[in-house]
Amino acid sequence: MAEPAVVSEREQKILGIIETARGKRAKFRDEHITMAHGAGGKATQSLIEGLLVPAFGGEALAELADAGRIEIDGLGLALTTDSYVVKPLRFPGGSIGELAVNGTVNDLAVSGARPLALSLSLILEEGLPAEELGAEVQAIAAAAAKAGVQIITGDTKVVERGHADGMYVCTTGVGQRDPRALLSPQSLKPGDKILLSGSIGEHGTAIMLARGEFELDATIASDTRSLWPVVDAVLDVAGPQLRCMRDATRGGVASVLNELARASGVAMIVRERDVPVDPAVAGASEILGIDPMYVANEGKLVAFVASEAADRALEAMQAVAGCEDAAEIGEVRTEPPGMVLVETSFGGRRVMDQLVGDPLPRIC
Amino acid sequence: MKFVDEFRDAELGRVVANEILASVEPGRHYKFMEVCGGHTHSIYKYGVDDLLPANIELVHGPGCPVCVIPMGRVDDGIALAHEPGVIFTCFGDMMRVPGSNGSLLEAKAAGADVRMVYSPLDALRIAKQNPDREVIFFAIGFETTAPSTALTLKRARAEEVSNFSCMCSHVTIVPPLRALLESPDLRLDGFIGPGHVSTVVGARPFEFIPADYGKPVVVAGFEPLDILQAVLMILRQLADGRCLVENQYKRVVPYEGNLKALEVMSEVFELRPHFEWRGLGFISHSGLKLSEAYADLDAERRFRVPGVPVADPKACQCGEVLKGVIKPWECKVFGTACTPERPIGTCMVSSEGACAAYYNYGRFAREREVV
Numbered sequence: 108m109a110e111p112a113v114v115s116e117r118e119q120k121i122l123g124i125i126e127t128a129r130g131k132r133a134k135f136r137d138e139h140i141t142m143a144h145g146a147g148g149k150a151t152q153s154l155i156e157g158l159l160v161p162a163f164g165g166e167a168l169a170e171l172a173d174a175g176r177i178e179i180d181g182l183g184l185a186l187t188t189d190s191y192v193v194k195p196l197r198f199p200g201g202s203i204g205e206l207a208v209n210g211t212v213n214d215l216a217v218s219g220a221r222p223l224a225l226s227l228s229l230i231l232e233e234g235l236p237a238e239e240l241g242a243e244v245q246a247i248a249a250a251a252a253k254a255g256v257q258i259i260t261g262d263t264k265v266v267e268r269g270h271a272d273g274m275y276v277c278t279t280g281v282g283q284r285d286p287r288a289l290l291s292p293q294s295l296k297p298g299d300k301i302l303l304s305g306s307i308g309e310h311g312t313a314i315m316l317a318r319g320e321f322e323l324d325a326t327i328a329s330d331t332r333s334l335w336p337v338v339d340a341v342l343d344v345a346g347p348q349l350r351c352m353r354d355a356t357r358g359g360v361a362s363v364l365n366e367l368a369r370a371s372g373v374a375m376i377v378r379e380r381d382v383p384v385d386p387a388v389a390g391a392s393e394i395l396g397i398d399p400m401y402v403a404n405e406g407k408l409v410a411f412v413a414s415e416a417a418d419r420a421l422e423a424m425q426a427v428a429g430c431e432d433a434a435e436i437g438e439v440r441t442e443p444p445g446m447v448l449v450e451t452s453f454g455g456r457r458v459m460d461q462l463v464g465d466p467l468p469r470i471c
Numbered sequence: 472m473k474f475v476d477e478f479r480d481a482e483l484g485r486v487v488a489n490e491i492l493a494s495v496e497p498g499r500h501y502k503f504m505e506v507c508g509g510h511t512h513s514i515y516k517y518g519v520d521d522l523l524p525a526n527i528e529l530v531h532g533p534g535c536p537v538c539v540i541p542m543g544r545v546d547d548g549i550a551l552a553h554e555p556g557v558i559f560t561c562f563g564d565m566m567r568v569p570g571s572n573g574s575l576l577e578a579k580a581a582g583a584d585v586r587m588v589y590s591p592l593d594a595l596r597i598a599k600q601n602p603d604r605e606v607i608f609f610a611i612g613f614e615t616t617a618p619s620t621a622l623t624l625k626r627a628r629a630e631e632v633s634n635f636s637c638m639c640s641h642v643t644i645v646p647p648l649r650a651l652l653e654s655p656d657l658r659l660d661g662f663i664g665p666g667h668v669s670t671v672v673g674a675r676p677f678e679f680i681p682a683d684y685g686k687p688v689v690v691a692g693f694e695p696l697d698i699l700q701a702v703l704m705i706l707r708q709l710a711d712g713r714c715l716v717e718n719q720y721k722r723v724v725p726y727e728g729n730l731k732a733l734e735v736m737s738e739v740f741e742l743r744p745h746f747e748w749r750g751l752g753f754i755s756h757s758g759l760k761l762s763e764a765y766a767d768l769d770a771e772r773r774f775r776v777p778g779v780p781v782a783d784p785k786a787c788q789c790g791e792v793l794k795g796v797i798k799p800w801e802c803k804v805f806g807t808a809c810t811p812e813r814p815i816g817t818c819m820v821s822s823e824g825a826c827a828a829y830y831n832y833g834r835f836a837r838e839r840e841v842v
Contacts, residue, residue: 117801118798118800121800121805121806122800122806124806124807125805125806125807125830128806128807128810138577138580138581139577139580139581140580141576141577141579141580142576142579143576149811149812150812153812320589320593321589386472389472390472393472393475395589396822451516451517451518452479452481452517453479453480453481453484453517453518453519453522453695453696454481454484454485454518454521454522455517455518455519455520455521455522455695456518456521457515457516457517457518457832457833458831458832458833459832460811460830460831460832
């Protein structure tokens with residue numbers, strides 16, 4: 108006799124227990140900080156949700172959006188901050204200074220806020236060549252000008268040789284919330300389409316190759332760029348039908364989708380064959396055993412758009428320079444809640460979970 | 472990617488899946504073991520299960536290098552990592568394997584200099600860059616990775632790198648398979664043979680399986696189409712009443728193996744009288760250590776290693792999972808106390824481990840039809 112085809116009752120029950128365990132607020136129980144806490148995956152989540160959020164409370168923080176919202180006399184503002192510790196300082200397609208501007212600008216942009224101004228803190232290592240610092244200052248100025256933001260305040264500190272690996276950069280950004288944007292993870296609905304603004308995994312792969320640890324020969328440039336132009340374009344055509352956006356940095360597109368699926372209690376299905384990946388990135392990932400869905404980007408966003416506005420939102424995206432490869436990669440479903448599933452190119456289906464461990468430390 | 476995409480072609484996959492469907496004896500339940508963790512990973516990653524009828528069950532085998540490392544061995548590694556002046560190098564997955572008192576990743580956070588490498592040659596390079604430090608490489612893996620460790624040791628000798636040594640935990644594939652086949656609680660219809668190991672040892676060492684135990688073996692590659700084709704080839708052997716070792720992975724695996732690699736291995740390594748396997752216990756002649764000629768590069772001789780065997784945690788059933796006796800989700804702690812972020816057992820650590828593969832990819836499988 109053949110065994111029954113359905114998943115056994117016991118298996119179903121165990122899967123249920125796992126899902127309940129996963130749905131619980133993460134606890135921070137580690138004895139030391141490990142590199143995994145910085146990787147943007149489950150350990151980062153436990154650090155943020157288990158230690159930081161309970162300590163500071165507050166409605167705006169609990170949302171865990173890319174930028175916090177604050178309203179002053181009816182004027183909606185968004186505030187965000189980020190630190191940059193990338194190693195090496197310069198890499199194909201960009202440098203730490205350019206990242207420090209674009210990364211913070213993008214956190215504002217995907218929160219639906221037009222970036223206005225940045226603060227800039229430099230932590231410099233004793234012995235850093237002035238020429239290198241000068242180059243980064245120029246890179247910061249150029250990126251800020253291109254993104255249309257001003258640097259309006261700053262700070263400098265110097266630490267002893269052997270610390271800070273040349274330089275660390277911290278930027279804080281303030282933006283004005285765009286009245287066209289009504290973004291919230293809670294507004295995701297079954298049937299909404301998932302759009303991706305271009306090919307994935309370029310930044311993480313470029314950094315990895317620039318470190319020269321793998322002796323792989325390929326020209327892959329970081330995708331660092333301001334995302335405000337593409338956000339602006341999508342808001343123009345989709346307005347409130349644009350439900351939510353995230354920039355897919357640390358942990359890649361997979362982490363962003365998992366975060367949102369959990370936050371909004373919906374399921375997502377991604378069609379692997381529709382996800383744009385540059386052949387060089389695909390090749391490097393293949394050799395290193397890394398899934399590009401988990402590799403960091405610095406100029407790609409994931410947008411959730413109501414089904415009826417998806418086509419024009421995608422068209423608007425593709426018309427923006429640097430987003431020509433934008434694609435619809437999947438959609439929002441109801442079951443199983445909080446999970447991201449992948450239809451593999453081979454015709455199978457599997458779970459795409461959050462990242463565990465750290466394939467590539469210090470990529471931004 | 473040329474020569475890769477062809478083996479992930481959904482259309483061809485459907486063609487083979489249909490042939491499998493036609494070759495299945497209606498009402499019969501088939502149990503095939505994929506020996507290698509690389510196959511387990513591919514099966515889940517590509518959802519290969521979804522293309523098989525429900526009466527073909529794939530059982531995960533013991534061929535995951537990280538999964539078979541016992542806790543005492545991790546403790547030994549951590550002890551070496553804490554030796555003053557030591558840089559301890561290992562593969563990434565190995566860093567997260569729990570010992571009796573934490574993992575190498577935790578030892579790193581507590582101050583030990585533990586570094587992840589992608590190849591033993593990276594470890595040798597670190598040794599050359601840090602001549603005033605002792606650099607130890609934690610070598611793990613089956614015959615697949617043993618030759619690269621052997622070549623690295625040969626190079627260390629040739630280049631007179633005196634601050635480099637190796638903690639050898641390499642294992643061999645045949646003894647655990649034999650142990651498994653002797654086990655009474657496992658009933659299998661055939662084996663998907665380990666393609667990577669076979670690139671080195673060839674397909675011949677598996678001839679004892681059909682000869683002594685009457686089970687067909689098909690050595691297979693790691694793309695989804697390879698695995699489907701191997702399933703089809705086993706089914707056809709069963710249908711035709713044949714029972715032998717076949718090689719599906721001819722584009723990479725020579726039947727006689729890689730003689731040069733085997734030669735290097737026999738120069739650098741020798742069999743240990745016995746070696747402890749996670750969950751499987753001590754198996755005779757299943758582990759490798761450095762030969763007398765390379766004894767000076769053996770970290771276990773250069774340093775004091777505790778070498779204390781540690782019993783697996785009571786709740787952990789990695790042994791049963793590695794033998795294919797239970798499914799990952801049938802383990803008492805699966806997914807609750809034991810998760811990829813807080814593994815109790817090794818099978819939950821490596822991406823080739825059955826538990827991690829099932830947890831990360833395999834949940835919510837589609838319902839399949841019985842033929």
